[in-house]
Amino acid sequence: MxxxxxxxxxxxxxxxxxxxxxxxxxxxxxxxxxxxxxxxxxxxxxxxxxxxxxLFAGSEELSKGLVQAIAEVPAGAGAMAAIAVALDAGADFLGLDHTRSRQRQSIIEANPELLERELIKMARLGRALADGLRARGVGDPEAALAAETGIVVVRVAFGRWVSETDPGDLKAVMRDTLAALRTVTKA
Structure with a gap:
């Protein structure tokens, strides 16, 4: 060897x-x-x-990519506009291999310890997004609220994407999910 x-x-x-x-x-x-x-x-x-x-290697790279995407959003864009750009960047990273993502998700969902670790990873991503927004001058609670909203969109969109046999592009699913969120939050 x-x-x-x-x-x-x-x-x-x-x-x-x-x-x-x-x-x-x-x-x-x-x-x-x-x-x-x-x-x-x-x-x-x-x-x-x-x-x-x-199963979790690459989380740091994903986090850095999300924060970098937020930093590159033009000044004056709102918090959710910055989150939308970060979601696109996240979809580029997460949506590379549907078959592998599907297998990974089924393994995680079958094991409580792994599911807990996945939730911890998502919480860390949420904190990174919020920190990225704060670095742009977004105050609290807006930064935390926008970041957590972004994480909900990721979880729902990714869940939809991995559950389908021919889901198409993850970025499109993320955008559709964000649009659905905007629809359900109209008062």
């Missing part, structure tokens, strides 16, 4: 997903993931802190 094989991280992600689908998350070990990927367990831990992290 070659020591720093190229593509080990990708192979580990694929092997983990396959095993989680076949056996379930709880029944899969790091050693089994590494073996299927053709690497050692030590190599696994160079790429991921634990077997849960395979």
């Amino acid at each position: 070659v020591r720093w094989e190229p593509g080990a991280g990708g192979r580990l992600r694929e092997a983990a997903m396959e095993l989680y689908v076949e056996r379930g998350f709880e029944q899969t070990t790091v050693a089994e993931i590494a073996q299927r990927a053709g690497v050692t367990a030590r190599t696994f831990f160079r790429h991921f802190a634990d077997k849960r992290e395979v």
Whole structure:
């Protein structure tokens, strides 16, 4: 076995997903993931802190992308306009592989520990969005309210997107969900 094989991280992600689908998350070990990927367990831990992290890797990159998108919105745009731009950026990141996203979501929903971690991740994204809005001069409670609204849109849109067999573009689903939210909030 070659020591720093190229593509080990990708192979580990694929092997983990396959095993989680076949056996379930709880029944899969790091050693089994590494073996299927053709690497050692030590190599696994160079790429991921634990077997849960395979499902949540990329969260920091997503968060940074959302905050950067908010920062690039022209001055004078409102908080929800900035959130809409961030949602588009998030859709570009999250909507890359529908099949993988569907598998990932089914694994998370089948395991309470993973579901809890997903909710924590969403809360962190909400705080990052709010911080991005505050950096633009949006005060509280508006920054927190707009950010949490954005997270609700992400959760609902992503849930719709992964539940359909031929959903189309996640960005379009996000925009439709945001439009639906605007409709239901009219007094």
